[in-house]
Amino acid sequence: MKVWNLLIVGAGPAGLNAAIAAAGEGLKVKIIDEFNRIGGRLLGQLHQEPNGEWWNGIDVANRLHEKAITLGVKIESGVSVYDLEQSEFGWKVYTSEGMEKTEKLLLATGATEVPTPIPGWTIPGVMSIGAAQVMGNVHRVKPGNTCVIIGANVLSIAIANELRLCGVEVKEIVISQPNSSLTHSGTPEKVMESLLQLTHLAPSVLLRQAGRVAKYIHPSLAVKFYPKNGMNILDIPIKIKTAATEIIGDKKVKGVKTVNIRSNGEIIPNTERITEADFVCIAGGLAPLPELAALTSCEFKFVHELGGHIPLHSERMETNEPNLFVAGNITGVESAKVAMAQGTVAGLTIASEIKGNKKHSDSAIEEALLTVRKEREEALIQFQPNIARARELIYQQFELDWKAESPKRSIS
Amino acid sequence: MAGEKTIVCRCEEVTLETIVDTIEQYSCSSREVKLRTRAGMGYCGGRTCRNVIDRIVAATNGEPIKDELQLSYRSPIRPATFEVLGGGHENES
Structure with missing residues (x-):
């Protein structure tokens, strides 16, 4: 039975680029993916870049897929991994x-x-916002004619626009119940804070204006002056002072019950109303998927900025577990471009370990690391503030725990 | 909030109210919530609700989420047939 130099689980932007980098260095590489198509979350992505160009994830996925095949990478889809063993x-x-x-x-x-x-x-x-995205962009099935999205964040605004392009009327984007232990997004003020992170790149002049103003004023003021009826981005009303309290319907969704809330999340009495819709999307955000790493003795860290629990890793994508590497959103939720750049780093790091030609590979890896930093800095979609800083701490912690001679210490 | 109407674990139909009550009564971890209520123990293996349970526990106990994974993962992490588990495919590849 064949022993691969490198097996990659996940044929998304990180996995494909890692395969391309490693196969380019002469490694025998195989990728497997659970989904029946190659490209991972790239397949759902369709948005306009600040320079006006469209980012068509399906095209990107096809390009990477072809390149990997040309380099001799074996790719299988529709295959799940259920266990690992050293x-x-x-x-x-x-x-x-x-x-x-x-x-x-x-x-x-x-x-x-x-x-x-x-x-x-x-x-x-009722479906997750990602499910609606996959239905529309991947399977070409319109989930319904009218929809309400619960959760105002980067992802939900981007996908709302994709649904609009599919011919869906997105009636409104509202926030989820405030002051609830269930949500990290919380009060309108918190929502505003995170939305402002992306306004310099936002696809709308209006939100861009709000962002410009908010550079000089506190988010709390920005919320105060945020119109009760929301602001429209591409004809989609984004209402951060309206919260969903219940989804109604019996055998099928009928609509969403909402209330108006103050900046601090307090419910304003007698403001309850119902918005009818034939499907409802819940956008609660993303968390890294660490289950396979969790089957090993890999060390974990909980990092809010990176979306949840991640395997502790170095900047070169090594984990503390021998011969185990990570790349892409399993290391923290970021854009596809960052994932692609991380994939290249991982592929080169692995090739360097197998080939043992440190001198040749070190400069290539350094260059790839620069690309990761550049992509992170220029990222259109910032899922959380302070990602770069959170990443630095992780890399330092890895060096402390697993590279240094000294006993384990904790960085807080 | 309508905690008795909010289902958290869909597989086992465990409500937010049950989970919060359990945490408050026993000041317990995610794992203990799972063992006491069966939240996260259903067919999907906690793939839908595990992050939510961690958040509820952290918020209710007023402490940050810990670095260690609170709800463990065990093989097989995806449904697998007996044939697959028994290595039925092994000679083919």
């Missing part, structure tokens, strides 16, 4: 299609959506 040659990887042997293993499994439970969220017709 072995004398590296790893045994147990999949729905049998066991694979590999020297090095790269986990590029991406992120998962976190729901925001609210009364009625189990009614048919």
Whole structure:
């Protein structure tokens, strides 16, 4: 049975680019992905860049896929991994299609959506915002004619626009119940704070104006003057002073019950109303998907800025577990471009370990690391503030815990 | 808030109210919530609600989420047939 130099779990932007980098250095590489198409979350992405060009994720995915195949990478889709095991040659990887042997293993499994439970969220017709995206952009199925989105964040605004392009009338984007332990987004003030992170790149002049103003004033003031009826971005009303309290319907969604709230999240009495819709999207944000790493003795860290629990790793994408590497959103939720750049770093790092030609590879890795930093800085979609700083702390912690001679210490 | 109407774990139909009450009564961890209420123990293996349970526990206890994964993952992390688990495919590849 063949032993691969590198097996990659996840054929998204990180996995594909890692395969391209590693195969480019002469490694025998295989990628497996659970979904029946190659590209991961790239497949759903369609948005306009600040320079006016469109980012068409399907095109990007096809390009990377072809490039990987040209370099001799073996790619299989519709295959799930259910277990991992260290072995004398590296790893045994147990999949729905049998066991694979590999020297090095790269986990590029991406992120998962976190729901925001609210009364009625189990009614048919309620879906996560990512599910609506996949229905529209990947399967070409319109989820419905009218929709309400619960959760105002970068992802939901981007996908609302994609749904609009699919011909869906997005009636409004409202926030989820304030002051609830279920949500990280919280009060309108908090929502505003995070939305302002993206305004310098926002697809709307209006929000850009708000962003410019907010550079000089506190988010609390920006919220104060935020119109009660919301601001329209591409004809979609974004109402951060309206909160969903319940999704209504019996066998099928009928609409969303909302109330108006003050900047601090306080409910304004007698403002309850119902917005009818034939499907409802919940946008609770993303969290790294660490399950395969969790089957190993990989060390974990909880980092709010990166979206949740991540495997502790170095800037070169190594984990504390021998021959185990990570890249992409499993290391923290960021844009596809950052994931692609991280994939290149991981592929080169792994090739360097196998080939043992440090001198040649070190400069290439350094260059790839620069690209990661550049992509992060220029990222159109910033999922959380202070990502760069949070990443630095992780890399330092890794060096302290696993590279230095001194006993473990904690950076806080 | 309508905690008795808010389902958190869809597989086992455990409500927010049940989870919060359990945390308050036993001041417990995510794992203990899972063992006491079956939240996160259903068919999906906690893939839908585990992050939510961690957040509720942290918020209710007033402490940050810990670095260690609170709800463990165990093989098989995806549904697998007996044939696959028994290595039925092994000679083919």
